[in-house]
Amino acid sequence: MIWHIFKKDWKLIWIFVAVVAASQAITEFVLAKARVSDDSPMITLLAQNLPTGMIFFMMFLIAAIVLLDAIPGLRQDWLIRPIPRRDLLLEKLLFTVIAVEGPIFLANLVLGLASGFSLRSVLLVSAERVLYLLFFLVLPIFAFASVTKNMTEAFIFACGFAFLIAVFGTFADYLNTNANRTLTPTLYTGIGWMGELTRFAIVLVAAAVILRFQYFFRKTFLSRALVFFFGFLAFVSLFLPWRPAFAIEERLSPDPAAAKNLSLAFHSQIGRYQPPSGVNNSMYPGEGRDADVFLPLRVSGMHSGDTLITDHGEARLFGSGGKLVYHGSIFGIEVDKAGLTATGEDRHQKITLPASLYKQLQGQPVQAKLDYSFTLFSLSKSYAIPAIGGDERMPGVGWCQTKLNDAGTAVTMKCMMAEKGPTCGGIFLENPSQGTQNPEGFGCYPEYTPYSARPLDDAFRRWVARVSFRDPNGLAKYPVDGPQLPQSRLVIRLYQPLAHFTRSVVIPQLKLGDWQPR
């Protein structure tokens, strides 16, 4: 009977489905234009806003499909018909997946193939997006809509739910700030995918339980309570503790032995931190609400060509008698021994303390313990593309095109990928005929998901790099500048994670006042 009910729903809602499908096609088209060739402000604006609008549009469509045969209520004719509930539920799920995700899948498939990607990679990213949307959007909204009578009620409930999320979010933010940002350690980090997978698991269990109670037993009150319960559980998953999550990531390291010899130690001979000129003094002790101290550290055991980034860091200070007087997260250190601008291995670890606490502790001996979770990267691939008019396909980088920006100050490279984007990379201009190179721009976006990262808006990754060769103010001079561009090329270097690991530094005794910046 699934197909029979499907045909009935199609008759009732095909116009809405067609409108959403057309909107999805337009959105994909705009994204495709913005990805590679079009810089117009209108296309950019549409590319930024249409995907979010589509999410809301899809939410309405999912709710509309479910509410064609609403579960709560006393007047629906279908309730007294011998319609097998299992068939009805499966039909709704099938219809939702086809109507909401089908056009997205098709659009991604067509655009991916039209962009010259292989059928296998396009199928993979399109399927991955469909799966992601299923957990992120379809199942939660489906379960949510099943506990409402009609669209008005669904809208009111959604507003109430959004309000609760905002209240909880504000409350969590307040708690997190009070706990020096140690309560939601995994959020927006490279291992944030574990919290995300936890939430997907919660969504799956919630949908299974709620839909079973609704479709087979019509327990609307209980199901509504469960919506809030699982919503709360998803909220709690934001507080996923760092240590166990990172321990899993350590086990997933491609080459754990690579970091075996890497060590980190307090090295007082490095001396106090010298801030760069022009920095606002209000960040220093006594001037504001916070006070910064900089502890000198030396990293050793890194190979040339490696890059080290901190995924997470926490500082603890112990007063007399070993009493914990401060616990907070720290922006960790980064050591780049790769590329043209490789830096040394000495670093200062900044710790931001409440000014009142600093004043109280600055003259006293304290013990400090710094806990780090690191990822070590090594150079994996290197490519070159003509600086102007380049059009190349590079594994791990994607399909890229280069051109001069409108101001004539930088080369813009736009890339589109049918796979997960690079985590760390460097890019610079090089003129091989003259042997000159510009400084390398280096950046990391720690993201260790085993799947393509968050393909909510778009199945394809796209990224843009702007490489300057002229300073409009005339302050900086580049070795490779405008006239050399026709003979120059952009060099792209990709770095892949080798090992995730932890290190701790214990400083038995120090005076915070000794480590103010100069």
Place this chain on the structure above:
Amino acid sequence: MIQVQDLHKKFRRFEALRGLSFSVPQGSAFALIGANGAGKTTIIKILTNILEPTSGRANLLGVDSRKLSPRELVQIGYVSENQDMPARLTVAEYVDYLRPFYPSWDRDLERETLRQLRLPPERKIGDLSHGMRLKMALLCALPYRPKLLLLDEPFSGLDPLVRDEFMEGLLKQAGEMTILISSHELGEIDGVATDIGFLDEGKLLFQESMAELNGRFREVRVTLAHEAAPPAQVPKDWLGLQAMGNVVTFVETSFDEKRFGEFVRSRLGEVRAINSQPMSLRSIFTTLARAARDSAAA
């Protein structure tokens, strides 16, 4: 066919049904009558498992209403004034949709009922008038020849012509069906119902066959030889007793032709004439409703 035992239903603090028990024999046409808010619709919603009882049991076709499955639902027809069907489907499309769910669906009967009810197959359900929607509900309830037909206020808001068409359509196909009909339109139940249950504020005041009910209710007018005065103790079977001049009127609720004259004389004294008339269902209902209201006020 239907057994209801000690059924309670609460909506928060409001008790819609208060320990209701009744049974509907197979092949009967059971009319559940009562004023608005008496609990008629609540019972039918419980019987169809649209609502769950707070306590008690309701069995249909030998199954607890809470456990009704498609196996039982193919044998149950349901017509209600509050029945939401897909407004954007046409009459024909919705009938086409329902047909495969019922193995016993009779297409000839469907065509016959459609013709008899004079429903336009191409018109969208959302564009049908109230009366036409009720006929539509009947069209969707009859062609599979249900063993049990539940009609919830089926005459509400129907004009006489549509009502006649509806009743004609129903009675022609009634056959061996057991019918439970809830209504406060008593004129329409007269001549249809074989059994009746009178519901007041969630309680069933009585249940009996129409024949017995018609037999025991009489509108009585007694002309006395003297100035009438109400007896010191009014028999409990006499309702709405009034005295004016030498005439006493009341409703006898346990009429027994053989003993009635003698009993009246024993209570009222010398009697010149006794005139007892059978009552319409409407009059019986009105009398009982007034008595219930008066006793509640007392």
